[in-house]
Amino acid sequence: MAMRQTPLTCSGHTRPVVDLAFSGITPFGYFLISACKDGKPMLRQGDTGDWIGTFLGHKGAVWGATLNMDATKAATAAADFTAKVWDSVSGDEVLSLAHKHIVKSVTFTQDSNHLLTAGNDKLLRIYDLSNTDAAPQEIAGHGAAIKKALWCNNDKQILSAADDKTIRLWDRTSMDEVKTLTFDTTVSSMEYMADGEILVITYGKTIAFYNALSLELIKTVEAPAPINSASLHPEKDFFVAGGEDFKLYKFDYSTMEELESYKGHFGPVHCVRFSPDGELYASGSEDGTLRLWQTAVGKTYGLWKCVLPEDLGADNSEQMYGSTPEIKA
Amino acid sequence: MATPVPVLRLPKGPDLNSRGFDPNSPRYIALCRTTLATSEAAGADGEELQQEQHARSVLRERFLRCLLAMTNKKVRFNMHENVTVEATFGSSDIDVLNFQVSDLHTPIGVQKEALIRSQDVISFTFDA
Numbered sequence: 001m002a003m004r005q006t007p008l009t010c011s012g013h014t015r016p017v018v019d020l021a022f023s024g025i026t027p028f029g030y031f032l033i034s035a036c037k038d039g040k041p042m043l044r045q046g047d048t049g050d051w052i053g054t055f056l057g058h059k060g061a062v063w064g065a066t067l068n069m070d071a072t073k074a075a076t077a078a079a080d081f082t083a084k085v086w087d088s089v090s091g092d093e094v095l096s097l098a099h100k101h102i103v104k105s106v107t108f109t110q111d112s113n114h115l116l117t118a119g120n121d122k123l124l125r126i127y128d129l130s131n132t133d134a135a136p137q138e139i140a141g142h143g144a145a146i147k148k149a150l151w152c153n154n155d156k157q158i159l160s161a162a163d164d165k166t167i168r169l170w171d172r173t174s175m176d177e178v179k180t181l182t183f184d185t186t187v188s189s190m191e192y193m194a195d196g197e198i199l200v201i202t203y204g205k206t207i208a209f210y211n212a213l214s215l216e217l218i219k220t221v222e223a224p225a226p227i228n229s230a231s232l233h234p235e236k237d238f239f240v241a242g243g244e245d246f247k248l249y250k251f252d253y254s255t256m257e258e259l260e261s262y263k264g265h266f267g268p269v270h271c272v273r274f275s276p277d278g279e280l281y282a283s284g285s286e287d288g289t290l291r292l293w294q295t296a297v298g299k300t301y302g303l304w305k306c307v308l309p310e311d312l313g314a315d316n317s318e319q320m321y322g323s324t325p326e327i328k329a
Numbered sequence: 330m331a332t333p334v335p336v337l338r339l340p341k342g343p344d345l346n347s348r349g350f351d352p353n354s355p356r357y358i359a360l361c362r363t364t365l366a367t368s369e370a371a372g373a374d375g376e377e378l379q380q381e382q383h384a385r386s387v388l389r390e391r392f393l394r395c396l397l398a399m400t401n402k403k404v405r406f407n408m409h410e411n412v413t414v415e416a417t418f419g420s421s422d423i424d425v426l427n428f429q430v431s432d433l434h435t436p437i438g439v440q441k442e443a444l445i446r447s448q449d450v451i452s453f454t455f456d457a
Binding site: 002003004005006008009010011012028042043044048049050051052053054055056057072089090091292294297298303304305306307 | 331332333334335336337338339340341342343344348349350351352354355356357359360361424426448
């Protein structure tokens with residue numbers, strides 16, 4: 001019997017959720033951080049969506065948020081012209097890095113020793129977190145606000161996507177531009193998968209996959225609606241995307257066929273990410289919520305419980321809910 | 330007719346009273362480095378730790394008593410950007426993120442009730 005996807009809604013934010021990121025898998029599970037226009041990024045347990053804490057301190061909308069691999073540190077980028085680094089176990093602010101304009105993107109290197117920031121001042125900045133008094137290295141070149149900046153190729157190179165409709169690859173040591181991709185419209189999102197060196201880019205209704213080292217196009221597909229974010233499954237068999245029509249789409253990566261679409265959000269989907277184990281994906285929306293979706297619908301994982309056909313209809317359901325109590329529009 | 334996947338419960342939402350990061354969670358206990366400077370030093374002995382902890386308790390108690398003594402008194406706040414304002418102190422919140430004050434004298438007028446961000450404050454003085 002076919003099972004219908006039950007998304008888990010994580011509430012708590014009061015404004016649109018614009019970015020989210022998962023940590024790696026730690027001895028305590030994996031974690032999820034969400035960036036919100038209400039200025040209060042939140043940390044959640046990745047497999048259940050349970051709230052762990054809120055990072056308090058930013059004075060403006062938080063546009064980007066990230067966790068380091070072992071989820072001990074968090075970094076956030078905000079409209080108050082600062083990027084902040086946090087101890088994500090205690091929730092304390094550890095560092096505040098002043099910028100000259102709105103900061104949009106933050107990301108740690110794999111060893112958590114350096115932080116890359118980018119934003120509306122069109123500069124990429126690399127901070128040495130073990131030497132915070134030193135001025136950051138700055139890379140200029142983009143002609144407009146930078147939306148996203150990522151480390152790639154084992155932290156030896158940097159990828160940046162900006163409103164000047166380009167994605168640029170930079171060498172970290174020489175700080176030179178290595179390659180540029182130009183598009184006809186602004187890129188809405190960029191995600192990097194180290195394993196396989198794949199870059200997932202979305203623009204307009206297109207979801208495109210590039211080789212992250214050569215910036216050569218691998219393949220593309222058009223979705224039914226403008227897409228704001230896409231994420232590739234760790235095993236590269238699926239990818240998911242969400243955008244302006246409020247739905248989440250699931251595609252097969254080999255055939256590029258649309259497999260499923262899910263309704264649930266009450267506003268455009270701004271970001272979507274697969275968990276590090278690929279068992280679920282999280283989406284953040286204009287409606288102020290995060291939703292967790294199962295990759296294998298019906299499987300027992302996290303808060304989802306697989307029920308065999310014989311158990312349905314039996315009166316042993318004191319502990320289970322048939323469906324999450326949702327208000328249907 | 331597809332049945333929705335059953336769920337054990339809904340994800341827990343934020344606690345309205347605190348910012349979270351439960352100090353009793355297994356992760357916190359395992360990972361949170363104690364902030365005692367001596368215990369971070371290699372080979373810290375029990376006595377030094379005790380002394381430091383005692384000093385910390387004394388300072389903390391003094392700070393809390395200071396906040397109590399300030400209630401309803403006129404306090405002058407020295408803040409960043411060379412700003413000095415005077416107000417009648419009300420109270421602080423639990424994490425000392427904000428100070429609630431009344432009759433805040435600012436260059437653009439007197440604010441009847443206000444919240445001052447404690448991270449903007451460098452120092453404050455009052456007459457006991």
